[in-house]
Amino acid sequence: MTIGQVLKEKRKEYQLTQEQLAEKIYVTNRTVSNWETGKTTPDIDSLIRLSALFDLSLDNLLLEGSDIVGKHQKKLKLLKSQKNTLLSVG
Template sequence: MLNIAKTIREKRRAHGYTQERLAQALGLTPAAVSKWETGQTLPDVTMLGPLAAMLGITTDELLGFDPDVSEEHAEELVEPARDALARRDISGAIERCERAAAPPHKHHARLRRGVRTHGDRTGSLRRGRPCTVPDAGRRREDRARAQHRAV
């Protein structure tokens, strides 16, 4: 399970940022950061790259992704195959091994590639189209212009 709330809170404090300062840097309200840290909401996918950069971590760290499998988790993955071998079900054991080695989601590689390249605008989840998410500074400028026009 994702534990983004705890990661955001700990890393923000470690960098000495207030919720207000982090929110301002990302072009958001302090309430949005507060909701992330309490687990009421999750950051929008477009904010993962800028947020991770502000916190000095990778998006993998922000999302809690660890490519190393713990000993206990490895045992959990292998146990069904061992059971099948004990029953002399070779094809069942092979199937369970293949299932254990498969990525957790059918679009796992595409999702990781999209999140990893978001920050430098070189990738997108949509068939290689360039990412069009503006950086946080530009968002603030656009919002300020819009407010100025409205007055």
């Protein structure tokens, strides 16, 4: 299950519209829509607000929506690789 699917499911479980959810966590309804469709992923501040609102631990939220974890791990791996390349050149 992607983070977007988790968020949509939780939003509906709590009987919230995208606009209502957006207001509660201080983002736009467009942002919520983009998360739910997988166009973007929530930043850490939004993840913290979402976990508090939906009474989920960050672990549960991130593990259920493991695509976020995977994307961040790929970015970290790329950054480490670039750092190693720069160090070996210098």
